[in-house]
Amino acid sequence: MIDFTFTEEQEMFRKAAREFAEAKIAPKVPEMEETGKPSDELIKALGEAEMMALTIPEEYGGLGLGYVARLIALEEISRVSVATAMMLQIFGLGIEPIVKFGTEEQKKKYLPGLAKGERLATVAVTEPTGGSDPKGGRTSYKKDGDDYIINGRKCFITNAHIADTIVVLAKDEEDPEAFSAFIVEEGMEGFKPSHEEHKVGMRGCNTGWLVFENCRVPGENLLGEEGKGMRVAMSAIGEVGRGGMVGCALGLQAACLEASVKFANERILYGKPISKLQTIQNKLAEIKIDLEAGRLLGYRAAAVQDKGMRAGNEFAVAKYFTTEAAQKAAKIAVDIHGGYGCMEEYPVTRYYRDAIVLGPSAGTSDIMKVIIARWVLS
Ligand SMILES: Cc1cc2nc3c(=O)[nH]c(=O)nc-3n(C[C@H](O)[C@H](O)[C@H](O)COP(=O)(O)OP(=O)(O)OC[C@H]3O[C@@H](n4cnc5c(N)ncnc54)[C@H](O)[C@@H]3O)c2cc1C
Numbered sequence: 285m286i287d288f289t290f291t292e293e294q295e296m297f298r299k300a301a302r303e304f305a306e307a308k309i310a311p312k313v314p315e316m317e318e319t320g321k322p323s324d325e326l327i328k329a330l331g332e333a334e335m336m337a338l339t340i341p342e343e344y345g346g347l348g349l350g351y352v353a354r355l356i357a358l359e360e361i362s363r364v365s366v367a368t369a370m371m372l373q374i375f376g377l378g379i380e381p382i383v384k385f386g387t388e389e390q391k392k393k394y395l396p397g398l399a400k401g402e403r404l405a406t407v408a409v410t411e412p413t414g415g416s417d418p419k420g421g422r423t424s425y426k427k428d429g430d431d432y433i434i435n436g437r438k439c440f441i442t443n444a445h446i447a448d449t450i451v452v453l454a455k456d457e458e459d460p461e462a463f464s465a466f467i468v469e470e471g472m473e474g475f476k477p478s479h480e481e482h483k484v485g486m487r488g489c490n491t492g493w494l495v496f497e498n499c500r501v502p503g504e505n506l507l508g509e510e511g512k513g514m515r516v517a518m519s520a521i522g523e524v525g526r527g528g529m530v531g532c533a534l535g536l537q538a539a540c541l542e543a544s545v546k547f548a549n550e551r552i553l554y555g556k557p558i559s560k561l562q563t564i565q566n567k568l569a570e571i572k573i574d575l576e577a578g579r580l581l582g583y584r585a586a587a588v589q590d591k592g593m594r595a596g597n598e599f600a601v602a603k604y605f606t607t608e609a610a611q612k613a614a615k616i617a618v619d620i621h622g623g624y625g626c627m628e629e630y631p632v633t634r635y636y637r638d639a640i641v642l643g644p645s646a647g648t649s650d651i652m653k654v655i656i657a658r659w660v661l662s
Pocket of ligand 1: 374406407408409410411414415416417439440441442443483486491641644645646647648649650651654
Protein backbone atom coordinates (compact mmCIF):
# COMPACT_ATOMS: atom_id res chain seq x y z
CA MET A 285 0.00 0.00 0.00
CA ILE A 286 1.24 3.52 -0.77
CA ASP A 287 0.83 6.04 2.02
CA PHE A 288 0.78 9.65 0.81
CA THR A 289 0.25 11.20 4.22
CA PHE A 290 2.83 12.75 6.50
CA THR A 291 3.19 11.20 9.96
CA GLU A 292 2.06 13.10 13.02
CA GLU A 293 5.73 13.75 13.87
CA GLN A 294 6.36 15.12 10.39
CA GLU A 295 3.34 17.43 10.67
CA MET A 296 4.58 18.65 14.05
CA PHE A 297 8.03 19.16 12.61
CA ARG A 298 6.57 21.20 9.73
CA LYS A 299 4.66 23.36 12.19
CA ALA A 300 7.81 23.93 14.27
CA ALA A 301 9.88 24.72 11.16
CA ARG A 302 7.23 27.22 9.99
CA GLU A 303 7.11 28.93 13.38
CA PHE A 304 10.90 29.10 13.51
CA ALA A 305 11.09 30.57 9.98
CA GLU A 306 8.46 33.19 10.69
CA ALA A 307 9.88 34.19 14.07
CA LYS A 308 13.62 34.05 13.45
CA ILE A 309 14.19 34.37 9.69
CA ALA A 310 11.44 36.66 8.38
CA PRO A 311 12.63 39.69 10.43
CA LYS A 312 16.17 39.28 9.02
CA VAL A 313 15.19 39.23 5.33
CA PRO A 314 15.50 42.99 4.62
CA GLU A 315 18.97 43.12 6.24
CA MET A 316 20.16 40.05 4.32
CA GLU A 317 18.95 41.53 1.04
CA GLU A 318 21.08 44.60 1.79
CA THR A 319 24.26 42.95 3.07
CA GLY A 320 24.25 39.97 0.68
CA LYS A 321 24.89 37.49 3.44
CA PRO A 322 23.24 35.99 6.52
CA SER A 323 24.03 37.55 9.89
CA ASP A 324 25.96 35.59 12.52
CA GLU A 325 22.83 35.82 14.65
CA LEU A 326 20.76 34.01 12.01
CA ILE A 327 23.34 31.25 11.61
CA LYS A 328 23.42 30.86 15.40
CA ALA A 329 19.61 30.60 15.44
CA LEU A 330 19.68 27.94 12.68
CA GLY A 331 22.24 26.00 14.71
CA GLU A 332 20.25 26.26 17.93
CA ALA A 333 17.10 25.11 16.11
CA GLU A 334 19.17 22.08 14.96
CA MET A 335 18.47 22.86 11.32
CA MET A 336 21.99 21.76 10.34
CA ALA A 337 21.69 18.51 12.28
CA LEU A 338 18.76 16.95 10.41
CA THR A 339 20.62 14.42 8.25
CA ILE A 340 23.65 13.87 10.49
CA PRO A 341 23.50 10.51 12.30
CA GLU A 342 22.78 10.70 16.03
CA GLU A 343 26.10 9.08 16.94
CA TYR A 344 27.86 12.17 15.53
CA GLY A 345 25.66 14.70 17.28
CA GLY A 346 22.94 14.95 14.64
CA LEU A 347 19.23 14.21 14.71
CA GLY A 348 19.27 11.46 12.06
CA LEU A 349 15.83 12.56 10.86
CA GLY A 350 16.52 11.97 7.18
CA TYR A 351 15.62 13.57 3.88
CA VAL A 352 11.83 13.96 4.08
CA ALA A 353 12.38 15.98 7.26
CA ARG A 354 15.08 18.00 5.50
CA LEU A 355 12.71 18.71 2.61
CA ILE A 356 9.98 19.83 5.01
CA ALA A 357 12.41 22.21 6.75
CA LEU A 358 13.73 23.63 3.47
CA GLU A 359 10.23 24.15 2.06
CA GLU A 360 9.12 26.00 5.19
CA ILE A 361 12.27 28.12 5.37
CA SER A 362 12.15 28.93 1.67
CA ARG A 363 8.53 30.04 2.02
CA VAL A 364 9.95 32.87 4.14
CA SER A 365 13.43 33.28 2.63
CA VAL A 366 14.70 31.37 -0.39
CA ALA A 367 18.19 32.73 0.31
CA THR A 368 18.26 31.18 3.79
CA ALA A 369 16.97 27.87 2.42
CA MET A 370 19.70 27.98 -0.23
CA MET A 371 22.40 28.62 2.35
CA LEU A 372 21.08 25.75 4.48
CA GLN A 373 20.69 23.41 1.54
CA ILE A 374 24.33 23.89 0.59
CA PHE A 375 25.43 23.33 4.20
CA GLY A 376 23.64 19.99 3.86
CA LEU A 377 25.34 19.35 0.56
CA GLY A 378 28.74 19.94 2.16
CA ILE A 379 27.90 17.66 5.07
CA GLU A 380 26.63 14.74 2.95
CA PRO A 381 29.96 13.55 1.46
CA ILE A 382 31.48 13.44 4.96
CA VAL A 383 28.53 11.37 6.26
CA LYS A 384 28.65 9.02 3.25
CA PHE A 385 32.35 8.78 2.45
CA GLY A 386 34.21 10.12 5.50
CA THR A 387 36.52 8.00 7.63
CA GLU A 388 35.59 7.48 11.27
CA GLU A 389 38.18 10.11 12.23
CA GLN A 390 36.77 12.62 9.73
CA LYS A 391 33.21 12.04 10.94
CA LYS A 392 34.24 12.50 14.57
CA LYS A 393 36.27 15.57 13.75
CA TYR A 394 33.76 17.47 11.58
CA LEU A 395 30.19 16.24 12.06
CA PRO A 396 29.49 17.26 15.70
CA GLY A 397 30.55 20.88 14.98
CA LEU A 398 28.59 20.91 11.70
CA ALA A 399 25.49 19.57 13.48
CA LYS A 400 25.62 22.45 15.97
CA GLY A 401 26.24 25.08 13.30
CA GLU A 402 29.64 25.87 14.83
CA ARG A 403 31.21 24.71 11.59
CA LEU A 404 29.73 25.71 8.22
CA ALA A 405 30.09 23.56 5.13
CA THR A 406 29.96 23.89 1.37
CA VAL A 407 30.89 21.98 -1.77
CA ALA A 408 33.20 23.43 -4.40
CA VAL A 409 32.90 21.74 -7.79
CA THR A 410 32.05 24.47 -10.32
CA GLU A 411 34.83 26.32 -12.14
CA PRO A 412 34.91 28.89 -14.91
CA THR A 413 35.79 26.05 -17.31
CA GLY A 414 33.36 23.49 -15.94
CA GLY A 415 29.85 23.85 -14.54
CA SER A 416 27.57 21.44 -16.39
CA ASP A 417 30.75 19.64 -17.42
CA PRO A 418 32.57 19.13 -14.10
CA LYS A 419 35.34 17.18 -15.82
CA GLY A 420 36.21 20.43 -17.58
CA GLY A 421 37.42 21.84 -14.26
CA ARG A 422 41.14 22.59 -14.06
CA THR A 423 41.75 22.64 -10.32
CA SER A 424 44.48 20.08 -9.77
CA TYR A 425 46.24 18.26 -6.97
CA LYS A 426 49.56 16.51 -6.58
CA LYS A 427 51.02 14.44 -3.82
CA ASP A 428 53.80 15.95 -1.68
CA GLY A 429 54.94 13.48 0.96
CA ASP A 430 51.86 12.74 3.08
CA ASP A 431 50.13 15.94 1.95
CA TYR A 432 48.36 17.05 -1.20
CA ILE A 433 48.95 20.38 -2.95
CA ILE A 434 45.90 21.90 -4.65
CA ASN A 435 45.99 24.65 -7.28
CA GLY A 436 43.05 26.27 -9.05
CA ARG A 437 39.90 28.29 -8.50
CA LYS A 438 36.23 27.59 -8.03
CA CYS A 439 33.36 29.92 -8.90
CA PHE A 440 29.70 30.41 -7.90
CA ILE A 441 30.25 28.67 -4.57
CA THR A 442 27.43 29.17 -2.06
CA ASN A 443 28.67 30.10 1.42
CA ALA A 444 32.14 30.75 -0.06
CA HIS A 445 32.92 33.53 2.43
CA ILE A 446 31.29 31.99 5.49
CA ALA A 447 32.06 28.27 5.20
CA ASP A 448 35.04 26.84 7.07
CA THR A 449 34.70 23.20 5.95
CA ILE A 450 34.79 22.86 2.18
CA VAL A 451 34.55 19.67 0.12
CA VAL A 452 36.68 20.41 -2.93
CA LEU A 453 36.91 18.40 -6.16
CA ALA A 454 40.27 18.43 -7.93
CA LYS A 455 41.92 16.41 -10.69
CA ASP A 456 45.21 14.55 -10.52
CA GLU A 457 47.91 16.71 -12.09
CA GLU A 458 49.35 13.60 -13.74
CA ASP A 459 46.08 11.90 -14.70
CA PRO A 460 43.38 14.35 -15.83
CA GLU A 461 40.76 11.57 -15.76
CA ALA A 462 41.28 10.96 -12.03
CA PHE A 463 39.41 13.28 -9.65
CA SER A 464 39.67 13.25 -5.87
CA ALA A 465 37.71 15.04 -3.15
CA PHE A 466 39.34 16.80 -0.21
CA ILE A 467 38.14 18.52 2.94
CA VAL A 468 39.74 21.95 2.91
CA GLU A 469 39.47 24.04 6.06
CA GLU A 470 39.47 27.77 6.49
CA GLY A 471 42.97 28.90 7.43
CA MET A 472 44.80 26.19 5.49
CA GLU A 473 47.93 27.54 3.83
CA GLY A 474 47.26 28.69 0.24
CA PHE A 475 43.47 28.76 0.47
CA LYS A 476 41.28 31.85 0.45
CA PRO A 477 37.84 33.02 -0.66
CA SER A 478 38.05 35.80 -3.26
CA HIS A 479 35.45 37.57 -5.43
CA GLU A 480 31.96 37.93 -3.91
CA GLU A 481 29.10 37.76 -6.44
CA HIS A 482 26.17 40.19 -6.53
CA LYS A 483 23.30 38.05 -7.70
CA VAL A 484 20.02 39.13 -9.25
CA GLY A 485 18.14 37.12 -6.64
CA MET A 486 18.72 35.11 -3.45
CA ARG A 487 20.70 38.16 -2.45
CA GLY A 488 20.67 37.18 1.19
CA CYS A 489 22.94 34.18 0.66
CA ASN A 490 26.61 34.46 -0.04
CA THR A 491 28.06 33.27 -3.37
CA GLY A 492 31.67 33.64 -4.40
CA TRP A 493 34.97 32.32 -5.63
CA LEU A 494 37.58 30.21 -3.87
CA VAL A 495 41.26 30.30 -4.72
CA PHE A 496 43.82 27.55 -4.09
CA GLU A 497 47.46 28.60 -4.52
CA ASN A 498 49.71 25.74 -3.58
CA CYS A 499 47.14 24.93 -0.92
CA ARG A 500 48.58 22.28 1.37
CA VAL A 501 46.03 19.72 2.52
CA PRO A 502 47.03 16.91 4.91
CA GLY A 503 46.65 13.37 3.53
CA GLU A 504 44.05 12.59 6.21
CA ASN A 505 41.73 15.14 4.54
CA LEU A 506 41.34 13.05 1.39
CA LEU A 507 37.62 12.24 1.27
CA GLY A 508 36.79 8.81 -0.09
CA GLU A 509 39.22 6.87 -2.23
CA GLU A 510 41.86 8.70 -4.25
CA GLY A 511 40.69 8.88 -7.88
CA LYS A 512 37.00 8.34 -6.92
CA GLY A 513 36.22 11.95 -6.05
CA MET A 514 33.75 12.50 -8.89
CA ARG A 515 31.46 9.92 -7.29
CA VAL A 516 31.86 11.54 -3.86
CA ALA A 517 30.79 14.93 -5.19
CA MET A 518 28.22 13.86 -7.76
CA SER A 519 26.31 11.41 -5.59
CA ALA A 520 25.81 14.20 -3.03
CA ILE A 521 24.82 16.76 -5.68
CA GLY A 522 22.50 14.29 -7.45
CA GLU A 523 20.41 13.61 -4.38
CA VAL A 524 21.04 16.10 -1.56
CA GLY A 525 21.90 19.02 -3.88
CA ARG A 526 18.91 18.57 -6.18
CA GLY A 527 16.63 17.58 -3.30
CA GLY A 528 17.60 20.82 -1.60
CA MET A 529 16.73 22.86 -4.66
CA VAL A 530 13.32 21.13 -4.70
CA GLY A 531 12.76 22.39 -1.15
CA CYS A 532 13.77 25.93 -2.19
CA ALA A 533 11.42 25.78 -5.20
CA LEU A 534 8.40 24.41 -3.29
CA GLY A 535 8.70 27.06 -0.59
CA LEU A 536 8.93 29.79 -3.20
CA GLN A 537 5.80 28.51 -4.96
CA ALA A 538 3.92 28.43 -1.64
CA ALA A 539 5.01 32.02 -0.97
CA CYS A 540 3.92 33.13 -4.46
CA LEU A 541 0.52 31.53 -3.95
CA GLU A 542 -0.03 33.08 -0.52
CA ALA A 543 1.02 36.56 -1.67
CA SER A 544 -1.19 36.25 -4.77
CA VAL A 545 -4.26 35.11 -2.82
CA LYS A 546 -3.77 37.95 -0.32
CA PHE A 547 -3.39 40.58 -3.03
CA ALA A 548 -6.26 39.19 -5.13
CA ASN A 549 -8.58 39.36 -2.10
CA GLU A 550 -7.53 42.91 -1.20
CA ARG A 551 -7.34 44.55 -4.63
CA ILE A 552 -10.74 45.99 -5.54
CA LEU A 553 -11.58 46.56 -9.20
CA TYR A 554 -15.01 47.02 -10.72
CA GLY A 555 -16.33 47.23 -7.17
CA LYS A 556 -15.15 43.77 -6.07
CA PRO A 557 -11.90 41.91 -5.24
CA ILE A 558 -10.02 40.71 -8.32
CA SER A 559 -10.15 37.19 -6.78
CA LYS A 560 -13.71 37.14 -8.14
CA LEU A 561 -12.38 37.36 -11.72
CA GLN A 562 -12.15 33.96 -13.34
CA THR A 563 -8.89 34.79 -15.11
CA ILE A 564 -7.27 35.54 -11.74
CA GLN A 565 -8.76 32.34 -10.26
CA ASN A 566 -7.28 30.35 -13.15
CA LYS A 567 -3.85 31.81 -12.44
CA LEU A 568 -4.10 30.89 -8.75
CA ALA A 569 -5.21 27.38 -9.71
CA GLU A 570 -2.20 27.01 -12.03
CA ILE A 571 0.23 27.78 -9.20
CA LYS A 572 -1.61 25.37 -6.90
CA ILE A 573 -1.64 22.52 -9.44
CA ASP A 574 2.13 22.81 -9.97
CA LEU A 575 2.79 23.10 -6.24
CA GLU A 576 0.83 19.94 -5.45
CA ALA A 577 2.40 18.00 -8.33
CA GLY A 578 5.87 19.19 -7.32
CA ARG A 579 5.29 18.14 -3.72
CA LEU A 580 4.38 14.64 -4.86
CA LEU A 581 7.53 14.39 -6.95
CA GLY A 582 9.83 15.89 -4.33
CA TYR A 583 8.57 14.09 -1.23
CA ARG A 584 8.43 10.79 -3.13
CA ALA A 585 12.08 11.17 -4.13
CA ALA A 586 13.02 12.04 -0.54
CA ALA A 587 11.04 9.05 0.77
CA VAL A 588 12.90 6.77 -1.67
CA GLN A 589 16.17 8.25 -0.40
CA ASP A 590 15.12 7.68 3.23
CA LYS A 591 14.65 4.00 2.38
CA GLY A 592 18.33 3.91 1.46
CA MET A 593 17.56 3.50 -2.23
CA ARG A 594 19.12 5.57 -5.02
CA ALA A 595 16.91 8.51 -5.92
CA GLY A 596 19.06 10.58 -8.30
CA ASN A 597 16.73 10.11 -11.27
CA GLU A 598 13.63 10.91 -9.21
CA PHE A 599 15.33 14.05 -7.91
CA ALA A 600 16.28 15.10 -11.46
CA VAL A 601 12.59 14.95 -12.42
CA ALA A 602 11.55 16.78 -9.25
CA LYS A 603 14.29 19.42 -9.60
CA TYR A 604 13.34 20.10 -13.20
CA PHE A 605 9.63 20.29 -12.50
CA THR A 606 9.69 22.33 -9.30
CA THR A 607 12.29 24.92 -10.33
CA GLU A 608 10.53 25.51 -13.67
CA ALA A 609 7.20 25.68 -11.81
CA ALA A 610 8.63 28.15 -9.28
CA GLN A 611 9.75 30.44 -12.12
CA LYS A 612 6.26 30.20 -13.63
CA ALA A 613 4.62 30.83 -10.24
CA ALA A 614 6.74 33.92 -9.62
CA LYS A 615 5.82 35.34 -13.05
CA ILE A 616 2.11 34.68 -12.42
CA ALA A 617 2.36 36.24 -8.94
CA VAL A 618 3.97 39.39 -10.36
CA ASP A 619 1.31 39.54 -13.09
CA ILE A 620 -1.54 39.22 -10.59
CA HIS A 621 -0.09 42.24 -8.74
CA GLY A 622 -0.34 44.43 -11.85
CA GLY A 623 1.81 47.56 -11.45
CA TYR A 624 2.36 46.77 -7.77
CA GLY A 625 4.26 43.69 -8.92
CA CYS A 626 7.02 46.03 -10.10
CA MET A 627 7.35 47.80 -6.75
CA GLU A 628 9.90 46.53 -4.27
CA GLU A 629 7.58 46.96 -1.26
CA TYR A 630 5.82 43.85 -2.54
CA PRO A 631 7.59 40.55 -1.76
CA VAL A 632 6.67 39.11 -5.18
CA THR A 633 9.46 41.20 -6.72
CA ARG A 634 11.94 39.32 -4.52
CA TYR A 635 10.30 36.00 -5.37
CA TYR A 636 10.64 36.80 -9.08
CA ARG A 637 14.36 37.57 -8.71
CA ASP A 638 14.92 34.54 -6.45
CA ALA A 639 13.14 32.24 -8.91
CA ILE A 640 15.69 32.98 -11.66
CA VAL A 641 18.52 31.75 -9.44
CA LEU A 642 16.82 28.39 -8.82
CA GLY A 643 17.54 27.41 -12.43
CA PRO A 644 21.29 26.76 -12.67
CA SER A 645 21.96 25.86 -9.03
CA ALA A 646 22.75 22.12 -8.66
CA GLY A 647 22.41 21.66 -12.42
CA THR A 648 20.38 23.43 -15.10
CA SER A 649 17.05 22.24 -16.51
CA ASP A 650 18.88 21.13 -19.67
CA ILE A 651 21.12 18.92 -17.56
CA MET A 652 18.10 17.51 -15.70
CA LYS A 653 16.66 16.52 -19.08
CA VAL A 654 19.97 14.90 -20.07
CA ILE A 655 19.82 12.81 -16.87
CA ILE A 656 16.14 11.95 -17.34
CA ALA A 657 16.68 10.98 -20.99
CA ARG A 658 19.59 8.74 -19.95
CA TRP A 659 17.24 7.10 -17.42
CA VAL A 660 14.52 6.62 -20.04
CA LEU A 661 16.95 5.15 -22.56
CA SER A 662 18.79 2.87 -20.18
C1 LIG B 1 23.33 30.80 -6.97
C2 LIG B 1 24.23 29.67 -7.38
C3 LIG B 1 24.81 28.89 -6.39
C4 LIG B 1 25.68 27.87 -6.75
N1 LIG B 1 26.32 27.17 -5.74
C5 LIG B 1 27.27 26.25 -6.08
C6 LIG B 1 28.03 25.60 -5.05
O1 LIG B 1 27.83 25.81 -3.86
N2 LIG B 1 28.98 24.73 -5.45
C7 LIG B 1 29.26 24.46 -6.75
O2 LIG B 1 30.15 23.68 -7.04
N3 LIG B 1 28.55 25.08 -7.75
C8 LIG B 1 27.58 25.97 -7.44
N4 LIG B 1 26.85 26.61 -8.43
C9 LIG B 1 27.19 26.35 -9.82
C10 LIG B 1 26.12 25.60 -10.59
O3 LIG B 1 26.14 24.25 -10.23
C11 LIG B 1 26.41 25.85 -12.08
O4 LIG B 1 26.09 27.20 -12.35
C12 LIG B 1 25.61 24.93 -12.98
O5 LIG B 1 26.05 23.61 -12.85
C13 LIG B 1 25.73 25.36 -14.45
O6 LIG B 1 27.05 25.51 -14.81
P1 LIG B 1 27.53 26.85 -15.56
O7 LIG B 1 27.03 28.01 -14.77
O8 LIG B 1 28.99 26.77 -15.79
O9 LIG B 1 26.73 26.86 -16.94
P2 LIG B 1 27.22 26.08 -18.26
O10 LIG B 1 27.57 24.69 -17.89
O11 LIG B 1 28.24 26.91 -18.94
O12 LIG B 1 25.88 26.09 -19.12
C14 LIG B 1 25.55 27.08 -20.10
C15 LIG B 1 24.32 26.64 -20.86
O13 LIG B 1 24.60 25.44 -21.59
C16 LIG B 1 23.61 24.46 -21.29
N5 LIG B 1 24.21 23.13 -21.35
C17 LIG B 1 25.38 22.72 -20.81
N6 LIG B 1 25.59 21.43 -21.05
C18 LIG B 1 24.52 20.98 -21.76
C19 LIG B 1 24.16 19.72 -22.31
N7 LIG B 1 24.93 18.64 -22.16
N8 LIG B 1 23.00 19.64 -23.01
C20 LIG B 1 22.21 20.73 -23.16
N9 LIG B 1 22.51 21.95 -22.66
C21 LIG B 1 23.65 22.07 -21.96
C22 LIG B 1 23.15 24.80 -19.88
O14 LIG B 1 21.88 24.26 -19.60
C23 LIG B 1 23.14 26.31 -19.94
O15 LIG B 1 21.95 26.73 -20.54
C24 LIG B 1 25.95 27.61 -8.12
C25 LIG B 1 25.32 28.37 -9.10
C26 LIG B 1 24.47 29.39 -8.75
C27 LIG B 1 23.81 30.21 -9.81
